[in-house]
Amino acid sequence: MPPRTLASLAHALTVSATPEAALHALGEALAEFDRFAQLALVEFDERRGMLGRRLLATGEDTDVVVLDTTFDHLPAHERGAIATGGQFVDFGDSADEFARLFQLPSLGEQGWLSARGLRYDGDVSALLVLYESRKLFGARTAERLLPAIALFELAYLRFLERSAREEAVRTLEDVTERVHGEYERRLAELATRTTDSGRQVAVDSDQVLSLERELAQATDDARRALRRAEAVEATVGSAVEQLEKAHVELHRRSESLRQKTRTIYLIDRVLTIDASTDDPRQLAEGLLSLVGDDMHAHRCSLMLRTPDGESLYIAAARGLAPGVAEGVRVALGQGVAGRVAATREPLLVRDVAEAKSHPLLQDQYFTTGSFISFPLVYHGELVGVINLANRALHGVFVEEDVDRVRLLGLVIALVASHARLPERLVETLSVR
Numbered sequence: 001m002p003p004r005t006l007a008s009l010a011h012a013l014t015v016s017a018t019p020e021a022a023l024h025a026l027g028e029a030l031a032e033f034d035r036f037a038q039l040a041l042v043e044f045d046e047r048r049g050m051l052g053r054r055l056l057a058t059g060e061d062t063d064v065v066v067l068d069t070t071f072d073h074l075p076a077h078e079r080g081a082i083a084t085g086g087q088f089v090d091f092g093d094s095a096d097e098f099a100r101l102f103q104l105p106s107l108g109e110q111g112w113l114s115a116r117g118l119r120y121d122g123d124v125s126a127l128l129v130l131y132e133s134r135k136l137f138g139a140r141t142a143e144r145l146l147p148a149i150a151l152f153e154l155a156y157l158r159f160l161e162r163s164a165r166e167e168a169v170r171t172l173e174d175v176t177e178r179v180h181g182e183y184e185r186r187l188a189e190l191a192t193r194t195t196d197s198g199r200q201v202a203v204d205s206d207q208v209l210s211l212e213r214e215l216a217q218a219t220d221d222a223r224r225a226l227r228r229a230e231a232v233e234a235t236v237g238s239a240v241e242q243l244e245k246a247h248v249e250l251h252r253r254s255e256s257l258r259q260k261t262r263t264i265y266l267i268d269r270v271l272t273i274d275a276s277t278d279d280p281r282q283l284a285e286g287l288l289s290l291v292g293d294d295m296h297a298h299r300c301s302l303m304l305r306t307p308d309g310e311s312l313y314i315a316a317a318r319g320l321a322p323g324v325a326e327g328v329r330v331a332l333g334q335g336v337a338g339r340v341a342a343t344r345e346p347l348l349v350r351d352v353a354e355a356k357s358h359p360l361l362q363d364q365y366f367t368t369g370s371f372i373s374f375p376l377v378y379h380g381e382l383v384g385v386i387n388l389a390n391r392a393l394h395g396v397f398v399e400e401d402v403d404r405v406r407l408l409g410l411v412i413a414l415v416a417s418h419a420r421l422p423e424r425l426v427e428t429l430s431v432r
Helices: 006-015 019-033 076-084 092-101 146-197 205-276 280-294 335-343 399-418 421-428
Strands: 038-045 050-058 061-070 111-120 123-133 297-305 311-318 329-331 347-349 371-378 381-391
Touching: 006 019, 006 146, 006 205, 019 038, 019 050, 019 061, 019 146, 076 111, 076 123, 092 111, 111 146, 123 146, 146 205, 205 280, 205 399, 280 297, 280 311, 280 381, 280 399, 280 421, 297 335, 297 421, 311 335, 311 381, 311 421, 329 335, 335 347, 335 371, 335 381, 347 399, 371 399, 381 399, 399 421
Parallel strands: none
Antiparallel strands: 038 050, 038 123, 050 061, 111 123, 297 311, 297 381, 311 329, 347 371, 371 381
């Protein structure tokens, strides 16, 4: 089965027809982090203060047990925090004891128990309980599952609101049916009396007025029930809209987290190369791959300063125009990279028309009209310049990309300085 992402989880929760189906979708997301952890939904009757059904996601089925115990059985501190909702509450050293209260299967070792109150209309309507093994290293499963829990809570509120709307509709139908039934019965009684007497009977005016008042009251009750149903429908619509917005925001955060994870992986790869090789060309290629791969740039170059400090030379490159080779010099102050090196200020070009004025772009291999040129500085000393262009899928670089390149540039400048890469690579390349 493919990994459950936040985007796919949001879709699964949206199409789930029952709370049990939504709980299974959340259980699949949990399995991506911890396949031994147990996740349960405990229904709560606020009016009676009783814990009702406990639904445990197990494989393709749902294990259902009726707890039928009071909320007061939980410790006072944890009980108050759960009633507040919005966060997981840890049971600490009492985790295994209260896991048995929730009738959760034993983990075979000491575990962590967390519970979170799900609130609806100002009251707690259910508890989400997570039972996981204790870990020596890494974040707890409860912390890693928080974005998925937020999506599930929105979906669960949608089920509660749908149930409230159906109840309002049933109430309206019952009231209408009862009113009309009573009205028909009284009319039948009057008709029977008229037939039995064999003559025209004057209808008691007080009885007619009483019947009309009851009918008016019933009609008013039906109107109020209809307004409540409309209010519930509006609430459901608002909740669906919030779920959609949360879906978009969580997808954005997921993409941001995926990008940061990739950046950390690339930095780790560069540091591994630095620690394992004495080949300056291999190290230069690794540093270029760090920023080129992370920024998805099809055309990029790493330029380092010459020992005399008067110019830059191309130490590593990919996607450059024919005839431009490693070792080519550019004087400080000349061209895009030379001016960036001289001013030590990054340059971002986003607009195609603006980009055409730069000499770096005067060839047919430049396709996107957007580039970044960033100075590499370490302890106040110029190390070189990074140039990035031709972003994948004709993407445009923005200010946020400059901030990412700034982080990567610090890593490149540090590694290159400590490895004395500018001086050593001059001896390896034919710098001209």
